[in-house]
Amino acid sequence: MTARKRWILAQSIRPAASRAVRALSPGQWLAVAVLGLSGVAAFGLAPGTTLDTAPTREINRALPVPEVRSIDDRLAGYWREERIQRGDTVGSVLSRLGVNDPDAMAFMRTDPAARPLYQLRPGRPLTVETGDDGLLLRLRFVTGSGDLLSVVRDGQHFAAATTVAPAAVHWKMAAGEIRSSLFGAADAIGLPDAVTIQLADVFAGDIDFYKDIQRGDRFSVVYEMRYVEGEAVGAGRIVAAEFSNRGKEFRAYLWRDAGGAESYYAQDGSALRKAFLRSPMEFSRVTSGFSNSRFHPILRTWRAHKGIDYAAPVGTPVRATGNGKLLFAGVEGGYGKVIHLQNSGAYSTLYAHLSRFAPQLKPGARIAQGEVIGYVGQTGWATGPHLHYEFRVANEQRDPLTIALPGGEPLPAADRAAFMAGIAPATLQLALARTLPFPLAAASD
Numbered sequence: 053m054t055a056r057k058r059w060i061l062a063q064s065i066r067p068a069a070s071r072a073v074r075a076l077s078p079g080q081w082l083a084v085a086v087l088g089l090s091g092v093a094a095f096g097l098a099p100g101t102t103l104d105t106a107p108t109r110e111i112n113r114a115l116p117v118p119e120v121r122s123i124d125d126r127l128a129g130y131w132r133e134e135r136i137q138r139g140d141t142v143g144s145v146l147s148r149l150g151v152n153d154p155d156a157m158a159f160m161r162t163d164p165a166a167r168p169l170y171q172l173r174p175g176r177p178l179t180v181e182t183g184d185d186g187l188l189l190r191l192r193f194v195t196g197s198g199d200l201l202s203v204v205r206d207g208q209h210f211a212a213a214t215t216v217a218p219a220a221v222h223w224k225m226a227a228g229e230i231r232s233s234l235f236g237a238a239d240a241i242g243l244p245d246a247v248t249i250q251l252a253d254v255f256a257g258d259i260d261f262y263k264d265i266q267r268g269d270r271f272s273v274v275y276e277m278r279y280v281e282g283e284a285v286g287a288g289r290i291v292a293a294e295f296s297n298r299g300k301e302f303r304a305y306l307w308r309d310a311g312g313a314e315s316y317y318a319q320d321g322s323a324l325r326k327a328f329l330r331s332p333m334e335f336s337r338v339t340s341g342f343s344n345s346r347f348h349p350i351l352r353t354w355r356a357h358k359g360i361d362y363a364a365p366v367g368t369p370v371r372a373t374g375n376g377k378l379l380f381a382g383v384e385g386g387y388g389k390v391i392h393l394q395n396s397g398a399y400s401t402l403y404a405h406l407s408r409f410a411p412q413l414k415p416g417a418r419i420a421q422g423e424v425i426g427y428v429g430q431t432g433w434a435t436g437p438h439l440h441y442e443f444r445v446a447n448e449q450r451d452p453l454t455i456a457l458p459g460g461e462p463l464p465a466a467d468r469a470a471f472m473a474g475i476a477p478a479t480l481q482l483a484l485a486r487t488l489p490f491p492l493a494a495a496s497d
């Protein structure tokens with residue numbers, strides 16, 4: 053997944069400003085509405101549907117296209133396709149496809165180049181061309197990593213090759229409402245985990261996804277999906293998203309500057325990335341639920357001991373909320389195992405009651421925002437496993453909710469007009485996503 057993500061990030065993208073906004077025809081609206089019943093609409097998938105507002109970018113790489121060996125025309129047979137089912141073996145799929153070719157089977161079992169064929173994933177198609185007698189002429193298969201495996205017969209011999217297939221990137225949109233957790237809501241609408249995690253990351257400067265999420269919060273997201281041979285092979289970046297948290301609306305748009313750097317900005321061009329994350333808890337499936345701790349809401353605990361407590365299982369990763377330098381990592385009285393970071397200017401942050409430290413915490417170490425620095429525990433004066441987090445200004449504990457925190461760099465004025473024009477298609481799709489019916493309460497949510 054990481055490799056794929058990096059690959060996607062490496063693609064060149066067309067400036068958003070060049071995307072045209074055009075009205076949808078009634079037929080296109082209908083397609084959106086029908087697809088919307090599942091809570092996720094996929095553009096470019098419905099037959100005969102092309103939405104001008106959902107740009108498709110052909111990604112071209114300087115890689116050889118799988119060489120198709122010359123095949124005698126008299127041998128040319130029929131292409132057939134089968135979806136892989138749960139419990140399938142390569143043999144069982146090929147048998148359903150009418151392949152009756154022991155030589156081909158022996159080749160695919162033993163040739164290392166054919167090995168990706170054995171990464172069978174239910175739902176993926178396997179396509180073969182066979183002769184009248186069931187001999188395998190050609191086989192095509194999109195592998196788990198989104199590459200294209202082809203097996204070609206050349207007389208009595210076979211050759212297999214895996215190539216990076218040209219991918220098309222389409223926009224998809226989804227909308228959900230939170231009932232128990234962000235992951236629960238994402239699962240209910242089929243949002244890929246990689247997008248859910250990005251969503252929490254994009255808004256990490258504004259929303260504490262550990263403490264602030266509540267039932268009834270809503271989100272809409274427009275994101276990229278990569279397709280190879282018509283098969284979805286992986287999610288890309290979030291293009292635009294909005295999150296309604298406790299009645300407050302946040303919106304984010306991806307923007308790529310002339311130098312190629314990508315960041316998220318709010319509708320007015322202010323930076324989404326802040327000097328501090330709202331939560332020191334790393335967002336994951338474990339931390340995405342409501343905190344059902346005995347600790348009271350932030351302000352009540354705040355008066356008691358000038359810190360914010362996060363109840364969490366021992367071992368839950370704790371991350372640095374801002375860039376900084378390690379001041380101290382060790383054992384200190386009631387704090388137990390504690391980390392103190394010197395952040396920018398007069399700001400410092402402290403993380404206490406940890407069970408252990410991350411290995412890179414050497415004296416004076418530079419720590420990046422979001423980096424995992426330790427793990428939740430109950431060392432020191434703690435009656436249960438939790439993280440005690442302090443935000444200090446000039447070494448005095450302050451409530452990060454009530455003081456003005458430094459923000460990130462806003463969009464340069466020179467980019468503003470292009471940004472406003474460029475975000476229009478995504479804004480339109482966010483508006484469409486908002487009209488999608490949310491799926492009824494699912495057991496998993």
Ligand SMILES: [Zn+2]
Binds near residue numbers: 360441
């Ligand atoms: Zn505390």
